[in-house]
Amino acid sequence: MSDTKICLVVDDSRVIRMVARKILEELEFSVAEAADGKAAIDVCKDKMPDAVLLDWNMPVMSGIDFLRSLRKMDGGDAPTVVFCTTENDIEHIQEAIAEGANEYIMKPFDSEIIQSKFRQVGLL
């Protein structure tokens, strides 16, 4: 059994997914990707990740709707969910925490912020 943790990156921007993948792979995560909340649900049904790096605004299904669905799934309370979004106001942050997000990154982000937040929630 490998100890490598899986992080699912959910963002409709291919560039953001690519940047996040690079940072996370350097932190020795195995990275899965999804371009919207619904596609992310499908990934989780197949194999529940250890962590989710989650955008808020996406087509088809938003990040917050994904989070609500995830937390209702079998085993869906296990992944550590870190929002990573341009929604930087306190109301969005409070809503995310209330729905079960573990951490919140306000874009723009860099490797240092991802490391800091992932360390805080025990992923590193």
Place this chain on the structure above:
Amino acid sequence: MNKESLAHYCALVKKESGLVLSEEKGYLLESRLMPVARKYKLADLDELATASQKAGSTEMVREIVDAMTTNESFFFRDITPFDQFRDYVLPKLIENRGDKKHIRIWSAACSNGQEPYSLAIVLKEAGPKLAGWRIDIVATDISREVLTRAKAGVYSQFEVQRGLPITLLVKYFKQDGDKWRIDPALRAMVSFQEFNLLDEMRALGKFDIIFCRNVLIYFDQETKTMVLNRMSGILPPDGHLVLGGAETVLGMTDKFVSIKGQRGLYEQGAGTPIAKAS
């Protein structure tokens, strides 16, 4: 910049702050001192070096030292010292200071204020255990510029994302445009003062714990020993000292000894004269 100017800055900063500028840090001179040179309408660092040696240049010298001693910091930096404070030191203080219900903490070289405010958050989070207690957090730095920022308690989005858990950000900060302002109740727990670690410390009073992290590394051996011995003199026998993870007292002084299993945390050594607790 010529060699004489470089030697002048190294000697000046060492004399005024104790900070030893290694040659690798020479690159910092250009980026940090050019704004000071421009402010005084001087063309380069050689002109600034000459000007700062003239009589009446006290303010210019202060600004040079300010610029060279500013260090970045962030909330809950290295996290362990804050966990140790909450789980190891604070329970002892609550037990031993129960009669006076008064705790004094010194954040030496507090930079932009993240360390003393992180301590204030730890104390607030301790909740009812400290109800009715008087807590003084004294935060000092040699740089007037960083103290102004620290007192304001206003941080950028980037700064609040380094080390500060989101739940604590929401609980203790108010959003103000793209900035985050610390809760006035936390702000009121900290008093900020300009202070040079080379100066006599007794005027600051006695403390129960001193946080002096990642500062001694910039001093030479002799200065480290002097600062540590003076710190021992303003702590009671059961006081604590917190150093940075990469720092040690070994070979510097026997006034402090490390606490087993508590990296970076020190207590008074056996040879320390008994002083009365504050």
